[in-house]
Amino acid sequence: MQYSGIIFNKQVLELFEAEIRKFGLKETGGVLLGATKKDIVHVKKASDGGPKAIHRREYFRADPDYIDMFLEMELANSAENIKYLGEWHSHPQKIPKPSYKDISSLLEIASSHNNFALLVIIGAIDFNTEEIYRQSCSLVSETGNKFYELE
Ligand SMILES: [Zn+2]
Numbered sequence: 001m002q003y004s005g006i007i008f009n010k011q012v013l014e015l016f017e018a019e020i021r022k023f024g025l026k027e028t029g030g031v032l033l034g035a036t037k038k039d040i041v042h043v044k045k046a047s048d049g050g051p052k053a054i055h056r057r058e059y060f061r062a063d064p065d066y067i068d069m070f071l072e073m074e075l076a077n078s079a080e081n082i083k084y085l086g087e088w089h090s091h092p093q094k095i096p097k098p099s100y101k102d103i104s105s106l107l108e109i110a111s112s113h114n115n116f117a118l119l120v121i122i123g124a125i126d127f128n129t130e131e132i133y134r135q136s137c138s139l140v141s142e143t144g145n146k147f148y149e150l151e
Pocket residue numbers: 089090091098099102121
């Protein structure tokens with residue numbers, strides 16, 4: 001199975017926008033929940049990083065306790081068919097490019113989540129939700145050491 005596209009719910013784009021407005025060129029991020037249908041990855045919910053997240057110009061780390069709590073609550077309470085998809089974070093770039101570390105963390109997440117992980121990187125410079133497909137880079141890893149970019 002190879003996925004070819006990605007769609008984001010409006011509330012997910014609004015969260016990206018609000019977080020980037022709050023943190024500017026310091027990186028921010030969180031986790032992504034949603035579903036896969038045919039060859040499309042559908043992102044339905046996103047979290048912020050939590051109160052103890054670390055936000056720096058080229059570094060972001062989410063608050064692990066907050067993320068655990070968010071996932072537990074969302075996965076237990078959601079009537080929708082949603083699952084953990086992966087993570088997102090912003091870069092101080094207009095058109096984001098994944099770093100070597102981003103790729104290795106994507107592969108690591110996939111290996112601990114049934115060989116599927118999504119990493120969405122958002123370009124924080126002049127971010128505009130209408131330009132989401134140009135100003136984001138969505139990578140999927142499904143098996144072992146492979147990954148590819150979604151349109
Ligand atoms: Zn990154």
